[in-house]
Amino acid sequence: MSLETVLSRIDQDLPAATERLIELLRIPSISTDPAYAGDCQTAADWLVSDLQSIGIHSEKRATPGHPMVVGHIEGDGPHILFYGHYDVQPVDPLDLWDRDPFDPAIEEVGGHKVIRGRGASDDKGQLMTFVEACRAWKSVNGTLPCKITFFFEGEEESGSPSLIPFMRDNADELKSDIALICDTGLYGDSTPTIVTMLRGLLGEDFTITGPDRDLHSGMYGGVAMNPIRVLTRILADLHDDTGRITLPGFYDGVEELPEEVLAQWQGLNFDHQAFLGEVGLKDPAGEQDRMPIEMIWSRPTCDVNGIWGGYTGAGFKTVLPSQASAKVSFRLVGQQDPDAIRASFRAYVESLLPDGFSIEYRTEKASPASQMSIDNPMFEQARQALSAEWPNPAAYVGCGGSIPIAGYFKDILGTDAMLIGFGKDDDQIHSPNEKYDLSSFHRGMRSWARILDALTR
């Protein structure tokens, strides 16, 4: 039967699919709080049983933490893996919710319907878009169009401690031709996206020590070098006047955007004034010769995430402190080498330390940027399929943050990951009153049906 029949079945089944999602949302599977460990088991059981109801062989698999759910269905053609997570964020502060976060419901907001409740968008609603697309496909065609593996974890909101070991231990089972991940968002209201660039992250947490004890600024002020003065010079000079980062070699491996991607991004007409205005800011802070959207998606950054030294309580204490500390992080892109940048940063910092000063680093992990190989034809097939469903054509986009899971699929399994999701900026994930637009849920299911069709034709 045709794709159109599957899409119609999705349309007809929307009320029942919404009911199933609401049932899943009622389970308070907060992974970070041990009090909800039983609920995480319940959510995993619910998914196993739901997959089995579609005819997918599935089971709960134990880990040292919350269980994985793994399901398989055989078929011809490519082997597709779908990843999602069934755990959710905590709900405090509870008094900022307009309803019980685990008593979800459909609400009407500004003329359109939303599913309100913890996990509605992140990630139960998104996860179920794929499951429901498969259910519709199976009920129409009696089978699925290819071999599909379902892989759900219950620890994403608490750092995925069991994920890497589980992937390593079950690599043969999970290896596939493409990993689909549904945990990202639309661009605006009506432009679907495929994330093809994820920035990496390098952190440096350090303390510089000058005098071997706190000094009285009356007795020593003027003659004794103040570590805060040294630290502020170090940090201030990390950027030049044009917003460029000054570390030698920092831009080695930073690549220019492919022309087609640059054209897509220009076409998005990113309204940086609205984006910044929404958080009380005005002018873009990055390299002044770059588009603001590049500053977020494809350019490397340096930010001081924390700084402290001396007396920080109420009133005044005229101390000339012994130490000053900072946490600095770099978002990395392209082929930037975290180790080389760490070395360059440390050489720079140490070149500005006065004689007699010392420095201590608290080493932090570093990860390079991930770039999806859009040469894999599945990317363009999926992009065309998405474009057919939504008002605007789908765009390859960057993501300023780090989604380490995408990298794990590549590094551990050798599988390309394709990040496609239907969340909106105002979904309030991780915050009170989380919601998922019913249109995201509905068009999300239809999108996956189209993608399954496109990847297996």
Place this chain on the structure above:
Amino acid sequence: MSLETVLSRIDQDLPAATERLIELLRIPSISTDPAYAGDCQTAADWLVSDLQSIGIHSEKRATPGHPMVVGHIEGDGPHILFYGHYDVQPVDPLDLWDRDPFDPAIEEVGGHKVIRGRGASDDKGQLMTFVEACRAWKSVNGTLPCKITFFFEGEEESGSPSLIPFMRDNADELKSDIALICDTGLYGDSTPTIVTMLRGLLGEDFTITGPDRDLHSGMYGGVAMNPIRVLTRILADLHDDTGRITLPGFYDGVEELPEEVLAQWQGLNFDHQAFLGEVGLKDPAGEQDRMPIEMIWSRPTCDVNGIWGGYTGAGFKTVLPSQASAKVSFRLVGQQDPDAIRASFRAYVESLLPDGFSIEYRTEKASPASQMSIDNPMFEQARQALSAEWPNPAAYVGCGGSIPIAGYFKDILGTDAMLIGFGKDDDQIHSPNEKYDLSSFHRGMRSWARILDALTR
């Protein structure tokens, strides 16, 4: 009778004078801790009774806090006021003391004798040098050489909250031709000093706000201006490469040293490498064309006493914070105008704030520098008298810190203050194992006898 007779009497009476000091040191008159309020009364009573034993009409005078002790003796010639304080610092951490801080004793250290106990140097021992000089003078001559007022407070270690109101309410009684204050130190071991310059202090405690909430550095990093980046630029550029402070107009009113004072300071051969080496530092941080001793005593400074912003706990949080804060203080000299410098600082800071940023100041008190008018002939008379007692001639020196009491005498009573004291750098005032060299005590008494003689001849 001659000064020599008084000095001999001081020498003979040293053991008894030491016993009296030890008696006073046994009283735990810690002003900042309400548990010791009764002991502060006891110390004041002890002083009243001791002054009366010399024939000085004296009494305890109530304040909202601990009492003042005021004593008068009539006489011809100038009216001299002597100020000291009978309260002491707390003694924690008690386990770092080698003896009970309130069971004082004479100890032999490296071949010379010290009086060990809380308050031995700061300020009971110093206070008693003057009282004992008067006792010897009176017992030899039957009277004192001029009208003398004794003025002891019991709140110096807790900010002197009652001092200004008491001075205002009793101005006529306390007004005098010179106020002698014994709460400072020698230069090295054998050079007595008269402090003629005290730096002023201007504090600025402020917070700058950029984005109206903490942001995720993945989502906003690069495009959103980080307040810590703005703050470090502001603070770093307060000094230029030569250690000079860059605020427009900052050096207005900073005066060059009188030639005779400059010559005295050069003669002190200040060993800045030893001074800095003792706290683990190497190179002087101030204006590179100045002597290190000038950096401490006569040049203005700028120090960041505290800085904070963003995430400062363990591990990493990739936050782009909404706010960053600092406490900055300036030590002022000469005729520098605190109000003008505050205005210049704020104009400078605000010139570096990006559009859309805001700033909040928590206003702090400011005090200009104090400079004693060494044109008053009493200063040179005292300097000559001190020079006769000690191995090295006495020097007019600066003091990097602020001793507000000196300014109060000038501002409230119109009385010049002369700061002369016999403490040593290793007296460990405010710290465990405080001591006062017996030689400081002995020569201190002899110094005051010589000064009384010089000022009244």
